[in-house]
Amino acid sequence: MKKLLLRTLMACSVLGISPVSAQAPAGHPVAIAIHGGAGTINKDNMSAEKEREYRSKLEQAVKAGHAVLAAGGSSLDAVVEAVQVMEQSELFNAGKGAVYTFDGEHELDASIMWGKNRQAGAVAGVKTIKSPIALARAVMVHSDHVMLSGRGAEAYAATLELDTVSNDYFDSKARLEQLHKAKATMKLDKTAQLDPLALDYKFGTVGAVALDKEGNLAAATSTGGMTAKRWGRIGDSPVIGAGTFADNQSCAVSATGHGEYFIRFNVAADICARVAYQNVSAQQAADEVIHNVLKPAGGTGGVIVMDAQGNISQPFNTQGMYRASIDTSGELKVGIYGHSQ
């Protein structure tokens, strides 16, 4: 394949033709990476059966996204497809299986961005949309706006043909137990203070980044937010630049972790800015932000990053991050713990 490309390039060079754009060649190698949340994830608190379930679902999601790319579909379609597999699984804190708010409901956030033209869509605090990432995409494609919230966002969704559900569709026994534990450890004072012990319950956001055959990057993120969240709290997942960013000139990023830090440190966009302005690789930029900027500040979590050549990096400063990828050579990797795949 590479030889054929080289020969074609050489032939065209003789003819004075530049057949392959550096940014968006037709037939660009495709790749995809996904995450299902980062946090206190280790072998000690995971049964072998649960681990098999996670690995199986991560593999299903990344393969679903990759199938879109392999069939010539866009990176936008691919990241939505992969995220929706995880939204539909109770294993992750997105869609079905989303965490509970302080008041025992589910408020979902999602965002999507396309690297081709930096178009973006986001929704915050929606309660009745079956697939929040589908609504985020609809906001991007069909509205003049980037970010819609709450009941207004649901009213907008009602103008489109999107699946709606009652809020209890998102219920799950495991998340309800987490709510009870979190509330027991929260300082129930008048402010929004949370006990640090409760912070572990907020990880589980899902996301995907992809590069399609046109050379276009995309990123998508979907979450139920933080267990026992109050006050209409909005985390980083629906904030373009914090939890999600994509620009063909640099990279695509989806984040998971302690959202407040990811907003303050503009994590997703900062990684891409470093790639664009500092002449460092996406891996170097992502490692620097996750390990040397966020961690010293107290921010825990991780990111998945795809650069314009399809290189994948997945750094995290927590014990583990649910993740999977299929790189430009077609190699599948699924990982949960430590720093290896």
Next chain:
Amino acid sequence: MKKLLLRTLMACSVLGISPVSAQAPAGHPVAIAIHGGAGTINKDNMSAEKEREYRSKLEQAVKAGHAVLAAGGSSLDAVVEAVQVMEQSELFNAGKGAVYTFDGEHELDASIMWGKNRQAGAVAGVKTIKSPIALARAVMVHSDHVMLSGRGAEAYAATLELDTVSNDYFDSKARLEQLHKAKATMKLDKTAQLDPLALDYKFGTVGAVALDKEGNLAAATSTGGMTAKRWGRIGDSPVIGAGTFADNQSCAVSATGHGEYFIRFNVAADICARVAYQNVSAQQAADEVIHNVLKPAGGTGGVIVMDAQGNISQPFNTQGMYRASIDTSGELKVGIYGHSQ
């Protein structure tokens, strides 16, 4: 002054002492800049009396902020003070005088960020908080969160001693007329499409950036958003990285304009990233983003920028931007039209 500093530096160099931190020297020269919105503002659509009102209120706001700095107060206090003067004036689309939503209400957004430690606070879609910037600051200081929204944010405000008002406190005759005009020109179809003519009604956001004697930068932004906005639309003003950003290592930015573009292009943080990573001045970075990135993409508006040395830049790609500043030498400037002060 420079000679004295040089002599001191040389003397200390001999003694092995570094007396003046480049980032936060005590007694750092102070400076402040504010904006009151950008848009189709020119002499033809402005009476002499209205112009005097704007100039007077801008001068009052920037002087109020500067007085805080001159008395040794923090940049955080200064930007809040300046913004509140504008929130309390019907001249600007923030606080009293905020635009109307499609449904005839007011939904206010604000955010604040401190360059010292990148702490940030933001509120979106609040209806009963007299000073949204005061609530944004309270979220930053008192809560574990960065961004609160809607009724939840108001419930949080109720736990603090913040002034609340009924929504009609924000009413003004001029903004109601703008709503009627905007609705008349909107395509009232099922999607969120707005007629481009209606876009002119969304400018008028206010903001401030300041540098205090400790060398700490701060930025604040407050707005009523877009006239006739629907669907719980959130613009760039409460989005950290889009409408507001501050980092002592680079600069402080408050933006005003077509919010969707400012989110997609991560405008406030991108200007600071260019300063931090590209070795360009804040003026060069801001000019590049406003004129060569945003404008070609169709994004209209402007920013005020303060770098760590107190240099002020206020580029905009619209006909005018309400603005004022008091620089490190104490010189006051008030501007409305064109590219001059």
